[in-house]
Amino acid sequence: MKFEALTIKDIAKALGLSTSTVSRALRDSYEISAETKKMVLDYAEKNNYHPNPIALSLKERRSRSIGVIVCEIANSYFSQTINGIESIAYNNGYNVIIAQSRESFDREVLNLQYLTSRSIDGLIISISTETTDFSFLKELHQKGMPIVFFDRIVSEIDTHKVIADNFKGAYEATVHLINSGYKRIATVSNPALLSITKERLAGYKAALQDHDIEFDDKLVKYCQHGGMIVSEVEKVVDELLNLKQKPDAVFALADKLTTNCLRIFKVKGIDVPGDMGLLGFSNTDLTELLDPPLSVIRQPAFEMGEIATTLLLQLIESKRPVTSFETRVLTTDLLIRNSTRQLNVLAGRR
Amino acid sequence: MKFEALTIKDIAKALGLSTSTVSRALRDSYEISAETKKMVLDYAEKNNYHPNPIALSLKERRSRSIGVIVCEIANSYFSQTINGIESIAYNNGYNVIIAQSRESFDREVLNLQYLTSRSIDGLIISISTETTDFSFLKELHQKGMPIVFFDRIVSEIDTHKVIADNFKGAYEATVHLINSGYKRIATVSNPALLSITKERLAGYKAALQDHDIEFDDKLVKYCQHGGMIVSEVEKVVDELLNLKQKPDAVFALADKLTTNCLRIFKVKGIDVPGDMGLLGFSNTDLTELLDPPLSVIRQPAFEMGEIATTLLLQLIESKRPVTSFETRVLTTDLLIRNSTRQLNVLAGRR
DNA sequence: TTGTATGCGTTATCAG
């Protein structure tokens, strides 16, 4: 008892018409008589006819689906972004096909190959921490595949991009740490080559400079796998703690890094913010409920997903090749959690 | 400069062969001479040929993609499940198409209509809180669409199901609350008709009974929208707090409900676990870092996604109609967080 | 061993 969907041909046979007549009737063509139209429409309605999207895709050379590649779905920032993507895609009749790179370049390329070659109309991607070779993406872009980058962008490829104002976010966060009395602020970050890392570190450095604090590159630590592996974060935290001149605060430059730093501090019995200040980028909606309530920089993930999708659909549906691309920069929110405890500690510190 | 992929026809023309020869050569058919095969393969390789998946889908009447409908992606439990789903799908060459019902029955049906009618080969779904009419799903199932339910299942439809042992999880959690000294344990739960609600409430009731605590239905509160709206949770918490005989603990029966209860208690200045015990189902990986560290029941979300997908692929790829379906029940983990503070409070309570 | 013809479901083009 195999699933056999009703086709236009079935309707034609049942009604003694030709397929083209049925097709036109269904599309409400002006050249079909009212009665034929009604007959077809009624029959289609009653028998729950739906055009076969795959046949349509073949004909129209478009699949009405967009591919999304992120490193990991189970990450607040990315799942919120996908939420926004799905929201716009759904409203415009597009499917969203999800793939995860799991921070692996190889998987990213495989996903790319897999999704492309005509099965997606466009691509929204945030590249993996490992990716330094953009030739595949470049080629894809040159072949005419509409691409929108978000978060971890590839600056060399000229297309729409959606990012948070990472510079400003990091700047404000660093200033907040400085104003809270911290003097030696370390960073735990993603790989150095990632766009977000560069932008955030630049903001951090600018804030230090504006407050006459000397930049010390021993205080900048990188996690090659973006904090996916806890031990990796633990290693760099240990390195920081073993420095001759220990830092008094950590600025974590990504979601997983922030929460994993907190986790490691807890395990090691390091009191936050007593022994060590902590602030980081994070999009979980639980940061205010943490112990201590953690001040965080939050990215407008949902909106970023919405905007990326809107831009992508513009690219997909534009008749002429698009020549001018934009980079949307959204503001981040610095959410300051002033637990009483934190205030006391900070007061004592000053 | 439009994206024009290489087709089998192009290769045939370029090499002076017929399309069928090329097709067979590419599929490594035994009836093609080694030299022709090599010529075709080399040309395809050099020109980066990829078969058009849409044409393949039309021919084979399968899209090699599976649909996933959940209420919300940006929910730890569901994003973890999708992680597992994507993992298995990827390894088997299937696309994952995501759709969100946002706890709305109408959207769920629209998604269903949208994804089906031949554009997906199978469906993995956890129904929305609103859904009480399963006729659409039933019809789909009868038409032969392979379906696997997970988490919020539809017991009336006979197909594979993947659930956590909600009864046992809730039982153990309730027992833990009882053993911690709580005597009047309220529940905040999803709508009563949801499978998970029934199973969890049954576990809760059984635990009460086994410990000679009378069940009081005034202590059972439902949130129609699954805690998507904070105010909804706040309302039922208020109702509980206004009871003549106030509860001394809350057992939250779902992810969002748990964290939102904690959030509301914080806002209201209710100390957990001093003024009010709290324990709930939750899959965020931050519960141990919360204030207080929250004991939770965790579902094996990733594995559930993996198993659901494995079962679905079996259904899809089985030649004969499958007649015997199974319900996989995975054990939950009760993660007990014994903060010193909590221990003191509980010691004082006894 | 290779080529020709057909069909998957749909729409567009051309006839009638």
Next chain:
DNA sequence: CTGATAACGCATACAA
């Protein structure tokens, strides 16, 4: 107003 036919890209039964 309606019908026949070709085409989208591919695989395959059938011919050669």
